[in-house]
Amino acid sequence: DGGITQSPKYLFRKEGQNVTLSCEQNLNHDAMYWYRQDPGQGLRLIYYSQIVNDFQKGDIAEGYSVSREKKESFPLTVTSAQKNPTAFYLCASKRQGSADVNIQYFGAGTRLSVL
C-alpha cells in the first residue's frame, strides 16, 4: 500500500513544549515538503527537502525545524518559539526529473492544537 503517512492525526501541544510530526513515504520520491494550512489562507510552505541531508526554508520557517536523515522520512518539529502553532499540517512528496513533473502527492495531515 504505497503512499504518504502522517502521524499522529491529532496532536495537542502544551505551552513551551516542542512536538514532532511524522511524515513517511514509500513512493521512492526524492523531494519532500511541509505545509501549514490555516482557514482562508491556503497552503504556506514551511520547509522542503530535495535530497537526503539537505533542506531549505520555505516562507514561514520560523519556529519550526526539520531533518532528512533518510529518503523516506521528513519529520517536522514545532518548537516553543512558534507562538501560534494551531493549524493543519500537510506533508507532500514529489519525484524529481520524471514525466510527472511538479505533481506533489499529499499525506492526510496532522491537526495540531494548543492546550
Add this chain to the structure above:
Amino acid sequence: AQSVAQPEDQVNVAEGNPLTVKCTYSVSGNPYLFWYVQYPNRGLQFLLKYITGDNLVKGSYGFEAEFNKSQTSFHLKKPSALVSDSALYFCAVRDIAWGNNRLAFGKGNQVVVIP
C-alpha cells in the same frame, strides 16, 4: 513572484448544473498550472495539470480545465456537479523562482453542491 488568485471564497451550485471554479495566474515565462481538491480533514488530491499542448485539459472525476493565455486564466469546470464534489479546491502554479521545486497555491475555493 509567481502567484495564482482564486477570487471567490465559496461557489454554490445545484446538483446537475455546470460547475466552474475560477483561477487567474501571474507568472514570468510559461506557466505550469495545477488543480487539487481537498475533502474535509484530508490531504490534497491532484486533479489535473497544464504544462503545454491543448488548452483544454481533462483530469480525474470528470473535471477539466481550460488554459486561456490572453486572460491568464485556468478555470476548473465540470459539466454536471455531484453532491460528492463538495470540497475545497486549490489552484497552483510552479514557482520558477525556485526552479522546479516549489508550487505557489491559491487560497482555495469552497464548493458546495446543493442536492
